[in-house]
Each structure stands twice: as structure tokens, then as C-alpha cells.
Amino acid sequence: MADEEAVPGAEGPLVTVTFQRTPHKKQKYLESQPKALGVAQIALSVFYISSVIVMFTNSMSMLVEDLTHVIGSMFVIIAGSLAIAAQNLHLPTLKACLGMQVVACVASVINLIVSVSDMAGHRHGYSCWKYVEINSTDHNDSCYSITDSTAHYFAELVLIHTALIAISVTLAAYCCKVVNCCSPGQRMPVITLQVPPAQQ
Template structure:
């Protein structure tokens, strides 16, 4: 056999046995490992502490009104229970800063509960405002002019206070919706986990 042909065949065999050719640039899609950090963008510590503080304020005020007999039990008891749920939701929101997935899921569930609780509190506050408007007029025939004046001042103060409560519970509702939205993005209960493109650049082999 011709030595030249044998040399060509050996060169082809050596080339086929060499390392496989790989592209210099490869694009793959992988899960975003940093997606949990998005929860921290909501400032959960600040919002959670706000939930706890405002709800505790509402619980104290409702308890004082009940103790002094200037409020109605049928509207204050639901407000106290709902506010306690919001306090728990705020505590879980602060605890979820560790980005532990079960804690984030618990935070999402509690924030949904807090949304419902805030709506209940808004309704109760509106009911209390409506009841206050007739409180003094019922007893006017037994009041002196001085006591009637005091009663109307108390009535006006309570009316303003419950209007403020409506604003506070509306703010708590907005906070709960915000935290629930960020938890939903992290937990991915509504949509599949997003994938991000990863571009890999490989250096060409060095020629010997």
C-alpha cells in the first residue's frame, strides 16, 4: 500500500479520536437561585413591625373602651380578634426574613388572613361610627345641659377616633396585600418558577 495513503488514513483516525468539538458560546436556562431575595425588597421587617404596632394600638384602645363601657361588645370583640391575627401575621413577616421556604409559605397564608381581618376591622369601625351618632340623643331627656354637652364632646371624639381607625385598618390592608404579593412571587404558588438565561463562554483549546 502506498505510504502516502497510509499516512492520510492515520491522520483521519487521529482527528476522529480527538476531543469533540464544543461551541464557544452556550445558552442554557436555569432556575434563579436568588429569587428568594426578592422578598427582602418589600422591607418585611419595617412592614411587619408596623402591622404589630398599629394592631396592638387598636387592641389596647378597644379594650379600654370595653372596660369603660363606652363601646359595644358585638363590634369590639371581632376587632380585637382580627387585630390579634394581624399581629401574628406581622410577626411571621419579620420571621420570614430568614428566607426559609416553609416560613415564607406561612407568611403568605397569614398575610391573606390579615387581609380578611383588616376588611372585617374596617366594617366594624364603620358600624361603630354609625352607632355613635345616636348615642347621646337617646339619653338627652335625662341629661342636664352640662352633662349633655360633655356627652356630645365624647361622641365627637369617638367619631373622629373611629374615622382614624378606618384609615389605620386601610393602611394595614395595603401592607398585607404588599407582603402577600412579594411572598407569592417568591413561593411561586400562582406561576411556575421563572428561569433565567445563563450564557457560558468557553475558551478555544490552546494549539500546541
Template sequence: MADGEIENTISSSLNTGSGTGAAVEVKFEKNPIHTQKYLEAEPKALGVTQIMLSLFVMSIVFCTPLEEQMYFMTFKSSLCSLTSIVAGSVAIAAQNLHLPTLKACLGMQIVVCVLSAFCFMSSLSLLGLYMYTTACWEDYHNTTLGNDMCDRLWNIIEHVIGIEMLMYLTQFAISATLAGFCCKVIQCCTVRNSVPVIMLNAPRGPQ
């Protein structure tokens, strides 16, 4: 049977279904397993990963010697990490498939995506700045031993910033994945997923 014939058959069935005593009735009902699509993303595993990566970044930041010009970077990394911890917790809680929790999860994951992109760009600009400014101490402390120690210190800081950038990229990917699966469930993001239900009505006997 051609597609057009199938559509005509369904349409005629819908029309006859509205009448009294129709033999065939077609209804479109909400897919009962539509919300299960969120669980396909393994939200518990991704949420725990978000939390652990955030704690790892915070441990790196607070264990790194700081200067006055790096206070903003510490605040930025802490804000991004704390937000990711909250987002990971909400992603785990959204396993109950409660619609308000799923909406909160979507909002938090979008926020984490934006913050991760911002933190990545900030770290990238800081890394570029360190490539041209590698002064550790004042000129009167400028000795061969001091210069060698300065170079080693900046090499360590550059590796730390590189690790942070890798963590931000991972956070962005995880948040984008969870946000995408939340959109599959929330009706405001996707077309309502309905399935046709065909009901056969028994013919009425003679009165």
C-alpha cells in the same frame, strides 16, 4: 441583530447543546437571587409596624368604656389585632427566605387583609349607627348637664372608631404589600424566574 434572529440563534444553540462536543451550550437555570426580592419590601420594618399598630388598637379598645352592644366590636378588634401580631411576626421570620416560612407569611397576610377589610366595614357601620342613636341614659336622667355629657362621650367614641378605621386601612395596605412581595418569590404565584447560562465548550483536540 433582530429579535427573531436572536431567538433563532438561541434555539439553534439549544439544539446543538444537546449533542456531543457542542461548541456552545445554553442552559436555563433558576435565578439564585430570586428570593431576595422579598427583602426589597423591608419585611422587618413592616412586620414591626404591624405589631405596633395592633398593640395600639388593642390599647384603645380596652381603654374605652364598653356597653353590652359593644362586646362584639371588642371581640372583632381583638381578633384582628391578634392575627396582625402573628402575621407581623411571621413576616419578620420570613427574612431567612425559607420557602415554607414565606408561604406561611403569604397565607397570614391574606388573612389579615380579609380581617382588616371586615373590621373596617364593621366600624364604618357602627359609626353610622352612632350618628342616629346617641342615647346614653334613660329618660328620667335626661337633664341639660346629662345631655351635654352624653354628646361629649359620643364625640369621643366617634373619634376612637375613626382612629380604628385608619389603623385597619393601614394594616390592609401593609398586608397587601407583604403578600405581593411573597408572591414574587413563591413559584406558585409567578412564572419561574430563570436566567440563561451560556457555556463555551473547548474543542476537542485530534485523537
């Protein structure tokens, strides 16, 4: 048999395009600063629980409402802990973090609604009484001062829940980028060129 000449391009195509998974996709989660956001979630929830306990011990709220606040805040604390734990970029931990951030967001929305209704109910439900028999200018001033301060207190709780919702949504979005729950995984194109051997 005669020797065959090598025909350029006979071994395969000159250009091949393949798609590979992005190698550092999990690093996207670390861009969200999960440790800082998780600590913020935990700190705000602990502050909120302590505030609810103070309100309950001073007989300024009802047990049923306080129980929903505490349970919702416990979910947020668990979500914050998982956000910190997910820094190891272990996929099951990231999935658990995503699920708990969604639960924490729902719990924070419920707590926000209850806090807004408490604030509105407090504004319309409590008023300062004036007694005709007693010259109570000092009592009226004290009463209005307390009413105003509790309105500010409820507004602060509403602000805390708004911040917790924003943190939960942010962490859930970054978890979703890594877990690919909303879109197919990103693939990076790899172009390979095969140079034909030089003819001599």
C-alpha cells in the same frame, strides 16, 4: 488507523443557551423591609386591641363586636411576627408568612367593615338630648364635644385598618414573588460559547 483531524464544532454546538433559576430570588423578600412592616403590624394591632378594651370597659360597645375585633387583631399580630421571622429566608417560613398575611388581610377587611358600621351607627344612633326644664348650654356643648371626639376616634380606627390592609397586601405580594404562587419561577438565561481550537 489514521489520525483523524479535529473538525471545528464536532464536539458540540458553538453556542448553547440554558435557563437557570435566579440565584438570589429569595433576597426579593428583604426589599419589602419585613422587619419594619412586621413591627408596624404588631404595634398597630396592639394599639387597636387596647382601644377596643377601653371602649368595652366604658360600656361603649358590645362584647360580640369586640370579640371579632380582638380575634382579627390577633391574626394580624401573628402575621407580623411571621413577617419578622421570615427574614431568615427559609422557604416554609415564607410560605407560612404568605398564608398568614392573606388571613390578616381578610381579618383587617372584616374589622374595617365593622368599624365603618360602628362609625355610621354611632353617628346616627347617639344624639344629645335637650331638656326644656333645665338651661343646659354647658351640657349640650359637652355632649356635642364627646360625640365629635368619638366620631374622630372611630375614624382613627378605620385609618388603622386601612394601613393594616396595605401592609398585609405588600408583605403578601413580596412573599408571593419568592414562593412563586402566582407565576412560574423566573429563570435567568445563560449563554455559553465554545470557541473552536485554533488551527495550527
